[in-house]
Amino acid sequence: MTSLSTMQTKIPSLGYALLGLLLKPASGYDLRKIFSSTSMRTYSDSPGAIYPALARLEKQGLIRGTIEKGSGLRRRRIFRLTPRGIAELKKWIAAPITLGELTRGHELFMLRFAFSEPVLGAAASLALLQSLQAALKPYLLALRKELEILKPVVASSGRLAFEYGLRASELLERWAQQAISTYSKHSNGGLP
Amino acid sequence: MTSLSTMQTKIPSLGYALLGLLLKPASGYDLRKIFSSTSMRTYSDSPGAIYPALARLEKQGLIRGTIEKGSGLRRRRIFRLTPRGIAELKKWIAAPITLGELTRGHELFMLRFAFSEPVLGAAASLALLQSLQAALKPYLLALRKELEILKPVVASSGRLAFEYGLRASELLERWAQQAISTYSKHSNGGLP
């Protein structure tokens, strides 16, 4: 019973990664190379993942691909963000962090944060970090409580694995604190 | 062109999580509760994920579900590991760590490690940790090198995000070192 006006563009993690990278116009092949050769290896560089994802974003009107010829090689389609795409990126970055976002690894948060400064400026990065701190506080409490319950129950390898998860979240907290002090010195704007 | 004898059971992450949890026989509902209420929230607790996954594992002959009645409520199917299931679990845990396993978050490694002691004993846990250390050494070098290249290029939010990834891997290294010292004191056996 979804009304047309309420129909909202649902975008998976890969979609946001592509939107963020397309702050600089690029071809599908360029994006594949980024995924295969840099720290963004988290995303598959397979053509079967990227080309369909780009096609979906284009169908949603968030990016636009134009054929570029003349540079000698096979034709390339260069993709660029549309105004709607930029708006979607901004919306995604500005959203507050939910507790659930901390549960399944920190990669998604880091993707958002990485793009926050070029898209919305340092003030938005700071806001994201503060939102992270607020969400982290009750989450860490819950994890520590769970560790106390778990301690006597599970084998020590299970307990050690849990402890790593706790420590990674504690690391995130320290990282956020330090990043905040980096940012609170000066702020500048993002996209116009 | 896959020959029948070569045909190998391919198991996704959720499948291994279920196999490991089924060291203690449980119903689908029991497993859902574990995913919804404990630190294993990484996995969806939705019936649409778990019941089909259990059905696949059963079709592969790795688990066996038996209807249990009499306890008053609606019938429950209790699942147990078969000998083939136990063998598959052992094979998974004993496999050496690949560099690729470090790239996409550390959750998969931690799942393996958590089950290593109950399934194969402390000696296997130790071996896994040493394999981790060996894989981590070149990986950390590569990350540090990439950071040097990235530093002047990306916005500071991007650099900070990358730095978190590096620090999480350094944390993993320290955690492994400490876990090794926990284990090297004494070792005991796993499943018979």
Added chain:
DNA sequence: TATGACATGTAATCTGTTACATGATTAG
């Protein structure tokens, strides 16, 4: 002329998400 890097795409298949359907038992 054959190989390899550049470049884009499709098809089959598998898995997970969301939403729905069903039914038994207990507590209020």
Added chain:
DNA sequence: CTAATCATGTAACAGATTACATGTCATA
């Protein structure tokens, strides 16, 4: 009797993986 909890499942759909198909250009 009604709601909540226990308990198992299915169906439609979206997204990812794997493998394949195609084509250009440079170079050995």
